[in-house]
Amino acid sequence: MKLLPALALVLASASAQATVITYNFSGxxxxxxxxxxxxATSPEPVFLDLVKAGEQFSGSFSFDTDAVATSYAGDPFRWATYATQEFKLQGSAALSAAVPSWGVGSIQVTDDNDPWMSGNPVDELIATAGAAPDGQHNLSFVLRMNPGSSNAFHDFRVPAGFNGFTDATLSFYLFHSEVFVYDIVNAQVKVSLDGAPAEVPEPATGLLLLAGLGGLAALRRRR
Incomplete structure (x- = not known):
């Protein structure tokens, strides 16, 4: 019976964890x-020649599935947004040189979203990010991922091991802010979960885990 307190500490530490998952995409x-x-018109090349037809790209984004939503909407829109922890995009050499890093983006999780009251609610995961290569242009990245089921994201949460997107599309915008012109390029995208979910113990739970294991070791020595 003396084993029970130590076991309780170990189990408590295992349950209180933050789960960060990463998705890779390419197209x-x-x-x-x-x-x-x-x-309005602009003499500049379309998309400033940063993106051209037929070029390959890849990237990734990470977020905490247990994070607190930064904003949300109720019926009939039904979505919640969360901050991404990291966003990466690799494309042409020109694009990588113009945008060496991206700002913190957002994740929007929709759950039974039916804004047009069509009777066909859908779930969807949307990743967005932005960057400003200079003072006259802004880039916006919108990746929409369809899980193929309206029951995939219950309560605006993406399950830690979810890897079942049926299709995904990218819309990539370049805004010429001074002349009110924008360029857009689209792509079909393949999205996959990056390995197993990474369970990251919170600092306090890590101490609990050590205390629990210490208790077990002490009980063994007594025996």
């Missing part, structure tokens, strides 16, 4: 196109 860019507000 091939389509042809960039230009649009504008009010007929």
């Amino acid at each position: 091939v860019f389509g042809a960039p196109v230009r649009a504008s507000f009010g007929g």
